[in-house]
Amino acid sequence: MTVRTAARPRLVIVLAGLSAVSPFATDMYAPAFPQIVTSFGTSGAAVQLSLTACLVGIAVGQVVLGPVSDATGRRRLLLAGSGLFTVFSLVCALAPAMFVFDVARLLQGIAGSAGLVIGRAVISDRFTGARAARQFATLSVIAMTAPVLAPVLGGLILGVGSWRLVFVALAVTGLVLSAAIWAWVPESLPAERRRPSGPRAAFAAMGGLLRRRELVGYLLVVGCGLGALFAYITGSPFVFQNGYGLSPTGYGLVFATNAAGTVAAGVAFGRLAGRVRLTTLLVTGVVIAAVSLTTLVILLAAGVETLPTTWACLFGLTSGFGLLLPASTSVILAIGSDSPGAASGLLGGAQFALGAAAAPLPGALGSTTAMSTAVVVLGFVFLSVIALSTLTRPWRKP
Structure with a gap:
């Protein structure tokens, strides 16, 4: 199956954004670690644990959501992932205590992982051979470039506001991606190609x-x-x-x-x-x-x-x-x-x-x-x- 030529650039742009959002969520707040220590009256190790929570979410989400998407389709999970990423980013921004922040980071990581693992699956559904290889290469470059930009943008945001503003920016990003998925990412795995036993087979x-x-x-x-x-x-x-x-x-x-x-x-x-x-x-x-x-x-x-x-x-x-x-x-x-x-x-x-x-x-x-x-x-x-x-x-x- 292939995508209409006019739709390909938009599709790849959205998938690139989905590949970048988790690295941004991971690294963008790194310059704010000392601020967060002061804000919550906690230790540096406790703040570093919030990054661990996000990484655990990303790891678990990739292992689970990829096989699940083989059974249920891609589009709905992508929409749900981006929508929940927006919600949990706002929870991080409004968190009144370190515990709430850590839980929100865990759930933010799970939601963000949908874009990483399902985005690759969409490429596999839509492209084959050399075309698929080029699209995977594009997503890889984006994923490696995102950590370059994330702390820089985070530092710029900290220049005009508190660390909470970083998570507001991530929430806005999730909202924009949700709208882009709705408009430009059609279902790439039709019902006849889905595998109801996909998760069990994948884990085996x-x-x-x-x-x-x-x-x-x-x-x-x-x-x-x-x-x-x-x-x-x-x-x-x-x-x-x-x-x-x-x-x-x-x-x-x-x-x-x-x-x-x-x-x-x-x-x-x-x-x-x-x-x-x-x-x-x-x-x-x-x-x-x-x-x-x-x-x-x-x-x-x-x-x-x-x-x-x-x-x-x-x-x-x-x-x-x-x-x-x-x-x-x-x-x-x-x-x-x-x-x-x-x-x-x-x-x-x-x-x-x-x-x-x-x-x-x-x-x-x-x-x-x-x-x-x-x-x-x-x-x-x-x-x-x-x-x-x-x-x-x-x-x-x-």
């Missing part, structure tokens, strides 16, 4: 995939890599604002520069993928991240705690991730090509579940410092190294 397929040692290894590589990235995301506002005295806007610039390293590495990956083995690019990304964080921990332990050195080492982390993410994603989906939907669900679940576990750890022992953040990030990078070394061992293959 996931169980089969998890019995493949190599696949589990690559899932741990990318999941621990994302765990390192989210530990960096939750720890860096305190490191750069409280530790180095940057303003929210200044922190947004640092974060955007580092995230631009992710995007640049992703572009380099696209150019090299046809000429260099995917596993070679994956190992290169893991090595870059490991060397960068090892260097940072050594410098901090030696008393060298400066803005330029910390910034440069974390730039190395995000650049390595720009190779790690697309390479591991491509390898995982190739290994699980006999059950692509189940493999995609496992991929999303592993990424955001481990990201959720890592997010609160930089402040788990008290105040969040450059050293506590660097140690946690390095720990998750080393877990990726261990998974590569013991489970996948790509260098042993011809």
Whole structure:
């Protein structure tokens, strides 16, 4: 099935927005962490837990909603997801206490995950072959660019209002996406192609995939890599604002520069993928991240705690991730090509579940410092190294 030519640009634009909204919801309020600590009279670790709640929601939502959409169709779930994302964003904006905020973040993550997982399914329904590949590439670039813009926009909003205004902006975004889905995203899975037993079959397929040692290894590589990235995301506002005295806007610039390293590495990956083995690019990304964080921990332990050195080492982390993410994603989906939907669900679940576990750890022992953040990030990078070394061992293959 294909989409009318005139409708394709609008459809892809809406799906791109749906792919970006969850990364925006995750990162846009990061510059406001110190403000939220003061607003609720809580700790940095408690605020970092709100990011964990959102990531758990995104992980659970992707695993569940993808198979459910195979049985019930895409459009209604997309509309429900965007509508509920708007509602829970407003609840976050109006939250009177930390507990309410955390619950709303969890539900916001579940609602936002609909756009991530079902958006990919719509592409599969509507496009095939090279056309589908180009659309998936577009969504990937958007998903990797969103973290670059989110903290910058969040910092700009904080320049004119409180942290609550960030969630009002997210609510407005959800409302706009709901209207766009209603107008430009028709049902892509007709009733005769739906599978009433879809969720059960998908979960059975996931169980089969998890019995493949190599696949589990690559899932741990990318999941621990994302765990390192989210530990960096939750720890860096305190490191750069409280530790180095940057303003929210200044922190947004640092974060955007580092995230631009992710995007640049992703572009380099696209150019090299046809000429260099995917596993070679994956190992290169893991090595870059490991060397960068090892260097940072050594410098901090030696008393060298400066803005330029910390910034440069974390730039190395995000650049390595720009190779790690697309390479591991491509390898995982190739290994699980006999059950692509189940493999995609496992991929999303592993990424955001481990990201959720890592997010609160930089402040788990008290105040969040450059050293506590660097140690946690390095720990998750080393877990990726261990998974590569013991489970996948790509260098042993011809």
